[in-house]
Amino acid sequence: MDPRTFACPALALFLACGHAQAVWITNFTSISPGVNGSASGVWREVTNPLSGAGSDSSFNVTLNAMNGGDVKAEDGSALTSRTDESFPWRDLNAGESFVYEGDTIGPLPIAVDLPFANGTNGDFINVETDSGSSSMIVIEFGALVRDPMLSFSDIDIGTTLAFTDSFSVVAQTSNLANAGNAVSNTMLPTTPPFDEEAAGSLQFSGSFSQLAFTITNNHPQNAENRTGFVVTTEFEPIPEPGTTVLVLGGLLLAGRRRR
Numbered sequence: 001m002d003p004r005t006f007a008c009p010a011l012a013l014f015l016a017c018g019h020a021q022a023v024w025i026t027n028f029t030s031i032s033p034g035v036n037g038s039a040s041g042v043w044r045e046v047t048n049p050l051s052g053a054g055s056d057s058s059f060n061v062t063l064n065a066m067n068g069g070d071v072k073a074e075d076g077s078a079l080t081s082r083t084d085e086s087f088p089w090r091d092l093n094a095g096e097s098f099v100y101e102g103d104t105i106g107p108l109p110i111a112v113d114l115p116f117a118n119g120t121n122g123d124f125i126n127v128e129t130d131s132g133s134s135s136m137i138v139i140e141f142g143a144l145v146r147d148p149m150l151s152f153s154d155i156d157i158g159t160t161l162a163f164t165d166s167f168s169v170v171a172q173t174s175n176l177a178n179a180g181n182a183v184s185n186t187m188l189p190t191t192p193p194f195d196e197e198a199a200g201s202l203q204f205s206g207s208f209s210q211l212a213f214t215i216t217n218n219h220p221q222n223a224e225n226r227t228g229f230v231v232t233t234e235f236e237p238i239p240e241p242g243t244t245v246l247v248l249g250g251l252l253l254a255g256r257r258r259r
Contacts (some may be wrong), residue, residue, distance in 0.1 A: 146208075158220055
């Protein structure tokens with residue numbers, strides 16, 4: 001069995017599987033920018049999808065860029081990462097404004113459907129991959145997460161994301177292609193604000209402690225690829241099996257000592 005994937009019944013001896021409720025999202029709070037950089041935070045239960053506000057859990061989440069991936073700083077530039085819950089991983093209402101690549105778009109005269117299925121505002125960590133090279137991203141959940149959904153903004157022309165696990169594409173721009181466990185930009189133009197860049201949401205089925213994927217950039221004009229990422233789930237994250245055993249073992253030991 002893949003060590004990254006666990007079946008929920010394995011935990012039945014200790015606790016019940018999580019039940020569907022409010023959206024949980026990777027709430028990043030700290031960034032270590034640069035080549036092979038990282039970002040860390042916690043899982044947040046979203047209570048206000050329009051703002052991304054909610055209650056933070058005790059489960060830590062970490063995004064690690066490897067093999068040359070460059071994590072962009074939260075510096076307010078067009079290429080920034082965001083930890084302020086300001087990015088709309090959801091459809092937009094009439095009258096709303098949002099910031100995309102440094103530009104403010106809106107107020108919108110009509111509602112706009114965006115190619116994401118998360119249904120909430122949130123953060124994203126922007127990772128740059130040089131032209132003609134590959135980088136790797138590993139998102140450690142710090143918990144067991146059921147049916148995680150990974151969304152991404154701005155896959156550039158000639159760029160492919162290849163995953164270690166299978167998935168279903170549940171939302172996308174028209175220029176996003178899917179073959180096997182990979183998605184790529186087909187080089188066809190799409191609708192604003194994405195234009196030639198691709199975006200979408202991928203649904204993974206099962207329970208996971210991490211997601212891992214490779215970004216390969218073969219841009220025809222040797223441009224860097226910069227893509228922002230977020231993960232959500234409709235199920236409350238729960239402790240990993242080993243953590244549960246350690247906690248219960250500690251409780252049993254403490255009980256014996258009290259006797």
